[in-house]
Amino acid sequence: MPRHWLMKSEPDEVSIDDLARAPGQTVAWTGVRNYQARNFMRDEMQRGDGVLFYHSSCPQPGIAGLAEIAGATEPDATQFDPASPYFDAKASREQPRWLQIPVRLVRVTRLLGLPEMRGAPSLATMRVLQRGNRLSITPVTAAEWRAVLALLDR
DNA sequence: GCCAACGTTGGC
DNA sequence: GCCAACGTTGGC
Secondary structure, rough: OOEEEEEEEOOOOOHHHHHOOOOHHHEEEEEEEEHHHHHHHHHOOOOOEEEEEEEEEEEEEEEEEEEEEOOOOOEHHHHHHHOOOOOOOOOOOOOOOOEEEEEEEEEEEEEEEEEHHOOOHOOOOOOHHHHOOOOEEEEHHEEEEEEEEHOOOO
């Protein structure tokens, strides 16, 4: 049973267009440094899961495209790289702390902006819209997923 | 285990 | 730049 997720990305780091230009239109989702989000990758996310690709910390936050989980989790390579901003001195190859997962573009959509999302009753339950939410990966229900697709078709 | 201090996120 | 909200750290 495929699940659905919303994954936040700062477009200055990886935008939907960057994803579209990437080899195989796939990027390794690295840099997650929050245990709840990591545990989703470790315990629940699987190849084929649907992904809402969300632009955050930018002039026009919102859903910018659809993607899918394209493979299995593995240790996040950036945790071992002292030159990376995501380097973690407490992680080792023997005992990695952080995970990455490959994400492949399905299609670039129109921007479903945050104000429009907030105005849609069908999206009121979405985790990303809840007060104080900061999780970079959040589960999306089947109903929420369908509601997003319906809004994107308008 | 408690909890104050601090750091980060992210919209505005 | 501001600031609310939340997660993490570390002293006790």
